[in-house]
Amino acid sequence: MDLSIFGFLVQDGLATGAVYVLLAVCLVMVFTVTRIVLVPQGEFVSFAALTLAGFEQRQRPGLAWILLIAGGIAFAMELYGAWRRRTRRGLAVAAFSFLALPAALSAAALAGNALPWAAQVLLTCAMVTTLGPILYRVAFQPMAMASPLYLLIAAIALHFVLVGSGLYLFGPEGVRTAAILDGSTEILAMPVAFQTLMIVAASLALNLVLFAFFGFTLLGKALRATAVNRRGAQLVGISPDYAGQVTFALAAAIGALSGILIGPVTTIYYDSGFILGLKGFVGAIIGGLAAYPAAALGALAVGLLEAFSSFWASAYKEVIVFTLIVPILLWRSYAHLTVDDDHE
Template identity: 45%
Template sequence: MDATILGFLLLDALQNGVVYGLLALALVLVFAVTRVILVPIGELLMFAPLSLVWLHGGKLPGTLWLALALGLLWALLSRGRGSLLPLGLGALLFLLALLGLQLPLLAYPAAVLLVVYLGLATYRVFFQPMREATVLAYLIMAVGLHVAYQGLGLVFFGPEQYRPAPLLSGEVTVGLSWQGVLVLLFALSAVVALYLFFRFSLFGKALLAAAENRLGARLLGIRPEEAGMVAFAIASFLAAVSGLLLAPLINAAYFMGFMLGLKGFVAAILGGLLSYPVAFLGALLVGLFESFTSFYASAYKEALVFLLLVPALFFQSLKARAVEE
């Protein structure tokens, strides 16, 4: 291995690692607040660029009708004044999607809003009614939604892979495009924004309170259900923008989100599904490990990456046993 190959591998590790890091942050946030392991986050990530391709092609994506259908169920479950939010957001989403058919630039915010709305509706329709369920029950529901959303992705978009046009064309240097720089800048800005959000904003402190002690947060007037909505909105937003920025580099297809989400889950496990900084550092480690194993043992790349789960889970089990004793 010479210096050129080493540089390529490090750039690839950084580019992939920050995306895994954003997914890991989203998974940790959702789990800390709601105890839901958001398995279908990979599908949400892929739905954004695939919906964008459909809008740029002059067609309304099937994900729009899925989101509006779940939004209608959300409104029915909310009843009364609570139904105004899903109905208003649904109307705004449909209007923005129609405008996105005519104005390509508006297709980007339309795709992001679609995924955020779908994430919110998913929480309200499927998880919030299970508010007293166990983590295992949440996990079973999340796996079922992953299978359903992946199957619907095949129905909506077909088996082909698509590559949206990059927002910025050209290369900064060999191995790093301007689109890759956008990915890095978004990851950096997202990490800083999340830090400021949790450190200084009232909503951020309420989320931390709900994550630390749900009963205590409820006694202080913080509704865990609303905290869960905010957590799902942030996670869906991170997934949507990450998908839009990443798709011009790696293509987008209905089946690709699962592997990306799973690697984000590996990073989140390295952080114990609790620590945001450790989860992000774990994601960089996953990206580095994946990059070098793809060079030395490409046939076993995925298996070796997931092998990182074994020592992480073993360490978590030892730590849990020590706490019990």
């Protein structure tokens, strides 16, 4: 391996690792606030890339059907809940969030082929972000107080539903979106693509935005309070259902941005989200599903390990990456001998 190959591998590892950082941070955020291991996190990534590619290829937006159907189910659940409580409180907000907004975005998506590229990106992000709270309302809110094991089973079931829907609506073909930035520059006498620099910069900027959001905004502090003590947060007036929907919206938005960033550098299929999310999960495991900086560093290490494994042993790169979980879990099992039961 010469210096030029080493440089290209580092670039590839940093680009993919920056996306894994975003996914790992999302998994940690969702788990700490809702106790849900968000297995379908990768589907937000793949759906965003596939939707944007559909706009670029002038195809019908398959995501619009998922939005409309899931939104209709969510609103029907809200209607049933209002009937049981004998109150109409919250129905107006639910009608807007689960019916009007998905319908408006779906109508805009029908004309998405004629929109400028930047508007297509914004529309894609808006559609995927709207899907997040809808999925939480349908799949997780009715069982929000269940044990993490039941929530994990629900997350796995939702993953299979979304993958099957993706196959039906987007087809089995892989796609790549158009490069956001063309060209390259030189850093330390090595060519570095502008696309790589933009991915790393976007990941860093988004992590800084999340740090400011959780540290200095009232909503961010409410989510942190829910993560620390769900029961205590509820007693002081923080709705766990609202916290869950906001968290899923953030996770979906970050997943959409990740899909737009990674779409030009790798081929995305309807089921690519699972592998992407699983690699972000490895980084989250390094952080113990609780520590954001450790999860981010772990996800970056996963990207670099994957890049160098593809050079030395490309047939075993996935095995090498996922085997990284084993020593981490062994170390944590010896470092933390006590087990806390969740009695909520």
